[in-house]
Amino acid sequence: MKEHGRRRDRQAPTLIAGFERPRRSIQIGVVPSRVDILSRISGVRFADAWLRRIVLDIEGIEVPVNGRADLIANKRASGRPRDLPDIELLGEEVG
Numbered sequence: 001m002k003e004h005g006r007r008r009d010r011q012a013p014t015l016i017a018g019f020e021r022p023r024r025s026i027q028i029g030v031v032p033s034r035v036d037i038l039s040r041i042s043g044v045r046f047a048d049a050w051l052r053r054i055v056l057d058i059e060g061i062e063v064p065v066n067g068r069a070d071l072i073a074n075k076r077a078s079g080r081p082r083d084l085p086d087i088e089l090l091g092e093e094v095g
Helices: 008-018 046-051 068-078 081-089
Strands: 025-028 035-038 054-058 061-065
Touching: 068 081
Parallel strands: none
Antiparallel strands: 025 035, 054 061
16 A cells, blocks of 8 residues: 555555445556455345355455356446456357
8 A cells, every 4th residue: 555655554444434335436546457346236246246256366365256157247237338348258148
Protein backbone atom coordinates (compact mmCIF):
# COMPACT_ATOMS: atom_id res chain seq x y z
CA MET A 1 0.00 0.00 0.00
CA LYS A 2 2.80 2.39 0.81
CA GLU A 3 4.04 2.34 -2.79
CA HIS A 4 0.62 3.69 -3.85
CA GLY A 5 0.84 6.62 -1.48
CA ARG A 6 -1.28 5.27 1.36
CA ARG A 7 -0.39 3.74 4.65
CA ARG A 8 -1.88 0.30 5.19
CA ASP A 9 -3.27 0.99 8.67
CA ARG A 10 -5.32 3.94 7.40
CA GLN A 11 -6.69 2.13 4.34
CA ALA A 12 -8.16 -0.99 5.98
CA PRO A 13 -10.95 0.67 8.01
CA THR A 14 -12.10 2.54 4.91
CA LEU A 15 -12.27 -0.66 2.87
CA ILE A 16 -14.16 -2.55 5.55
CA ALA A 17 -16.64 0.28 6.09
CA GLY A 18 -17.36 0.32 2.37
CA PHE A 19 -18.97 -3.11 2.56
CA GLU A 20 -21.41 -2.22 5.31
CA ARG A 21 -23.81 -1.02 2.62
CA PRO A 22 -25.23 -3.54 0.11
CA ARG A 23 -24.17 -3.64 -3.53
CA ARG A 24 -20.89 -1.85 -3.02
CA SER A 25 -17.68 -2.17 -4.95
CA ILE A 26 -14.19 -1.06 -4.18
CA GLN A 27 -11.49 -0.47 -6.76
CA ILE A 28 -7.84 -0.73 -5.83
CA GLY A 29 -5.13 0.42 -8.22
CA VAL A 30 -5.40 1.61 -11.79
CA VAL A 31 -5.97 -0.13 -15.13
CA PRO A 32 -4.46 -2.45 -16.25
CA SER A 33 -3.59 -3.63 -12.73
CA ARG A 34 -6.82 -2.57 -11.01
CA VAL A 35 -8.57 -5.00 -8.69
CA ASP A 36 -12.35 -4.71 -8.25
CA ILE A 37 -13.83 -6.09 -5.03
CA LEU A 38 -17.58 -6.58 -5.35
CA SER A 39 -20.04 -7.31 -2.56
CA ARG A 40 -22.51 -8.90 -4.99
CA ILE A 41 -22.52 -10.15 -8.59
CA SER A 42 -25.41 -11.13 -10.83
CA GLY A 43 -26.25 -14.74 -11.54
CA VAL A 44 -24.34 -16.20 -8.57
CA ARG A 45 -25.23 -16.69 -4.91
CA PHE A 46 -22.32 -16.20 -2.53
CA ALA A 47 -22.98 -19.35 -0.50
CA ASP A 48 -22.95 -21.51 -3.62
CA ALA A 49 -19.93 -19.80 -5.15
CA TRP A 50 -17.98 -20.10 -1.91
CA LEU A 51 -18.35 -23.88 -2.00
CA ARG A 52 -16.98 -23.96 -5.56
CA ARG A 53 -14.24 -21.36 -5.10
CA ILE A 54 -10.71 -21.81 -6.31
CA VAL A 55 -7.88 -20.67 -4.05
CA LEU A 56 -4.90 -19.11 -5.81
CA ASP A 57 -1.50 -18.51 -4.26
CA ILE A 58 -0.45 -14.99 -5.14
CA GLU A 59 2.98 -14.16 -3.74
CA GLY A 60 2.37 -16.36 -0.71
CA ILE A 61 -1.16 -15.11 -0.04
CA GLU A 62 -4.13 -17.43 -0.53
CA VAL A 63 -6.77 -15.60 -2.58
CA PRO A 64 -10.21 -17.20 -3.12
CA VAL A 65 -11.74 -16.52 -6.55
CA ASN A 66 -14.82 -17.69 -8.42
CA GLY A 67 -14.60 -21.04 -10.13
CA ARG A 68 -15.16 -21.47 -13.87
CA ALA A 69 -18.90 -22.28 -13.66
CA ASP A 70 -19.63 -19.23 -11.51
CA LEU A 71 -17.54 -16.96 -13.71
CA ILE A 72 -19.53 -18.10 -16.76
CA ALA A 73 -22.85 -17.76 -14.89
CA ASN A 74 -21.95 -14.19 -13.90
CA LYS A 75 -20.87 -13.23 -17.40
CA ARG A 76 -24.11 -14.63 -18.85
CA ALA A 77 -26.27 -12.89 -16.24
CA SER A 78 -24.54 -9.54 -16.70
CA GLY A 79 -25.82 -9.34 -20.27
CA ARG A 80 -22.88 -7.20 -21.38
CA PRO A 81 -21.70 -7.68 -24.98
CA ARG A 82 -18.07 -7.38 -23.85
CA ASP A 83 -18.48 -10.57 -21.76
CA LEU A 84 -19.49 -12.77 -24.71
CA PRO A 85 -15.94 -13.34 -25.99
CA ASP A 86 -14.89 -14.39 -22.47
CA ILE A 87 -17.63 -17.02 -22.39
CA GLU A 88 -16.42 -18.40 -25.73
CA LEU A 89 -12.79 -18.41 -24.52
CA LEU A 90 -13.93 -20.49 -21.56
CA GLY A 91 -15.26 -23.08 -24.02
CA GLU A 92 -18.97 -22.36 -23.71
CA GLU A 93 -21.50 -21.42 -26.34
CA VAL A 94 -22.77 -17.87 -26.12
CA GLY A 95 -26.32 -18.57 -27.34
